[in-house]
Amino acid sequence: MILPVVFPLVLLLVCGPGSTLQAEAEELESIDEVLEREFLFAGRTKRAASADPSSQVDKCSYTFIVPQQKQTGAICVNSKEPDSLLENRVNKQELELLNGELQKQRRQMESLQQLVEVDGGIVNEVKLLRKESRNMNARVTQLYMQLLHEIIRKRDNALEVSQLENRVLNHTSEMGRLASRYRDLEHKYQHLSALAGNQSAIIVQLEQHCRRGGHSYGGERERSRPVRPQPPVVPQQPTQQRPVAPPVASKPYHPPTYTRSNQITNEIQSDQNSKALPPPLPTMPSGTHQPSTTNKPSGPFKDCLAALEEGHTTSGMYLVKPENANRLMQVWCDQRHDPGGWTVIQRRQDGSVNFFRNWDTYKQGFGNIDSEYWLGLENIYWLTNQGNYKLLVMLEDWSGRKTFAEYASFRIEAEADFYKLRVGRYHGNAGDSLTWHNGKQFTTLDRDHDVYTGNCAHYQKGGWWYNACAHSNLNGVWYRGGHYRSRYQDGVYWAEFRGGAYSLKKVSMMIRPNPNTFH
Numbered sequence: 001m002i003l004p005v006v007f008p009l010v011l012l013l014v015c016g017p018g019s020t021l022q023a024e025a026e027e028l029e030s031i032d033e034v035l036e037r038e039f040l041f042a043g044r045t046k047r048a049a050s051a052d053p054s055s056q057v058d059k060c061s062y063t064f065i066v067p068q069q070k071q072t073g074a075i076c077v078n079s080k081e082p083d084s085l086l087e088n089r090v091n092k093q094e095l096e097l098l099n100g101e102l103q104k105q106r107r108q109m110e111s112l113q114q115l116v117e118v119d120g121g122i123v124n125e126v127k128l129l130r131k132e133s134r135n136m137n138a139r140v141t142q143l144y145m146q147l148l149h150e151i152i153r154k155r156d157n158a159l160e161v162s163q164l165e166n167r168v169l170n171h172t173s174e175m176g177r178l179a180s181r182y183r184d185l186e187h188k189y190q191h192l193s194a195l196a197g198n199q200s201a202i203i204v205q206l207e208q209h210c211r212r213g214g215h216s217y218g219g220e221r222e223r224s225r226p227v228r229p230q231p232p233v234v235p236q237q238p239t240q241q242r243p244v245a246p247p248v249a250s251k252p253y254h255p256p257t258y259t260r261s262n263q264i265t266n267e268i269q270s271d272q273n274s275k276a277l278p279p280p281l282p283t284m285p286s287g288t289h290q291p292s293t294t295n296k297p298s299g300p301f302k303d304c305l306a307a308l309e310e311g312h313t314t315s316g317m318y319l320v321k322p323e324n325a326n327r328l329m330q331v332w333c334d335q336r337h338d339p340g341g342w343t344v345i346q347r348r349q350d351g352s353v354n355f356f357r358n359w360d361t362y363k364q365g366f367g368n369i370d371s372e373y374w375l376g377l378e379n380i381y382w383l384t385n386q387g388n389y390k391l392l393v394m395l396e397d398w399s400g401r402k403t404f405a406e407y408a409s410f411r412i413e414a415e416a417d418f419y420k421l422r423v424g425r426y427h428g429n430a431g432d433s434l435t436w437h438n439g440k441q442f443t444t445l446d447r448d449h450d451v452y453t454g455n456c457a458h459y460q461k462g463g464w465w466y467n468a469c470a471h472s473n474l475n476g477v478w479y480r481g482g483h484y485r486s487r488y489q490d491g492v493y494w495a496e497f498r499g500g501a502y503s504l505k506k507v508s509m510m511i512r513p514n515p516n517t518f519h
Contacts, residue, residue: 168458172445175356182354183361190368303383304333305341305513313340317369325382332369334510342392342510343383345375348492349506351478355462359447362463363415374475377412377419377442383511384411390514391423393474395430395494396506398482403430403497410511418442418449421465431496433472437465461490471495479503 300321301307307318315335320343321328334342348355353372365376383389391410396402409424418441426432441449444463448455456469462476476492477484484491484503491503498504 172458175445176358179354179357179361300328302386303341303513304331304335304343307333308335308341320383322382323386325386327379327382329375329379330369331375331379332373334508337392337394337510342512344508344510345380345383346373346474346509347507348372348474348478348504351480355475356477357444357463359444359463362442362444378415380511381412381414381419388514388516389511392510392512393428393430393434393494394506394508394510395497395504397498397502398505404428405430405432405434405494407434408514412442418447419465430494433494433496436471437467440465440467459488459490461488470500473500474507474509477503
């Protein structure tokens with residue numbers, strides 16, 4: 001009676017669905033414990049019955065096992081196997097299933113752990129890459145902004161430079177126009193002054209002639225102007241006597257023996273020709289107009305030293321014709337400064353002449369030869385290239401202090417080399433402020449030949465052998481009083497004497513032959 005009931009239950013437990021045993025391992029363990037207790041109880045009952053045969057006949061026992069979980073599916077019963085074998089098989093199968101499930105889950109956990117580790121490394125790498133990408137983006141943005149600022153700055157600078165260049169060009173053209181107008185007005189003024197001077201001289205001479213009865217007119221004329229001798233005049237032949245002209249003649253006097261090629265072409269000569277000797281008086285017979293009674297040669301001379309050697313010891317204006325040059329020039333000769341024979345090529349003393357001129361004006365020369373003037377680059381070239389010359393620079397400040405700078409050799413190159421300066425050894429007490437300009441080309445407002453990035457003539461307001469820019473600026477702006485205020489150092493200065501912010505009162509540049517020096 002016991003076996004028929006127990007076996008179905010055991011088979012029911014053993015042959016249940018595999019999915020239920022695999023899904024709920026904990027419930028199976030509790031069922032195993034219940035089954036084990038029931039089987040043990042049934043065994044003890046069976047042994048007791050076999051021990052007492054009398055009770056087997058008289059009594060029957062039933063054991064009912066109520067499962068804790070509803071079972072579905074087919075129930076297999078094998079009544080031929082013993083209970084112990086069935087119990088062992090059930091336990092082994094269950095353990096094998098559980099062990100297989102555990103191994104499978106363990107493998108899955110290991111694979112999941114490996115995947116997690118790999119994914120974690122990838123995540124970290126992705127994070128690092130994202131961080132680097134953000135940093136690179138920030139850096140690229142920064143560089144892009146810097147590039148934009150640089151482009152904008154360069155564009156602004158280019159625009160500003162263009163505007164400044166336009167302003168400079170406008171100012172340059174305006175200054176050129178003003179300089180041209182100034183030259184025209186200066187010519188007119190000098191012409192009118194010459195006319196007035198000629199008329200005054202004629203009136204004085206007429207009065208003297210009338211008082212003295214017309215005697216020794218030529219000698220009186222020579223004695224009336226001892227300080228400023230006139231240019232030597234070539235003696236005229238009687239057949240070339242000029243006709244009588246009215247006292248108010250407006251044309252300057254030119255010696256009739258001069259050819260057109262020998263006429264003076266620079267501005268100084270054209271200014272000073274109007275102050276030459278007046279024509280003969282209308283009331284004077286031609287025979288009474290005698291040339292100078294001196295037997296000294298009347299020129300033209302090679303230079304002022306040649307005039308001094310011929311006996312002309314008075315400082316003043318002389319007519320000079322350099323060797324190998326088909327040109328005449330009127331110069332101021334300083335015969336008083338020891339040892340004499342100095343040819344003045346530049347003078348500043350009162351600011352009456354503007355030295356802010358263009359290239360052509362500096363080439364030909366300008367100013368008043370008995371006051372402030374520039375002899376002209378072309379004239380200086382022909383003078384200094386006919387022999388060995390030395391340079392003397394005389395300086396005077398506003399307190400009356402006088403100094404000098406002497407250079408053993410001085411000459412300039414031809415216009416093809418832009419009148420490059422060549423000076424020799426320095427000597428003097430003013431300090432050497434010209435050697436720094438040695439070997440430099442001449443620069444004006446419209447011809448930039450200096451080594452500075454800009455035009456030094458624009459800043460220094462003159463023409464000079466600028467370097468970058470000047471240690472001396474003797475053709476600058478003449479400021480009254482010495483110390484001056486200006487945006488640039490544009491005064492008449494000698495850096496080694498009173499500095500670049502002090503405009504000197506008087507300056508003169510003179511040359512003289514120096515046979516002991518060779519180029």
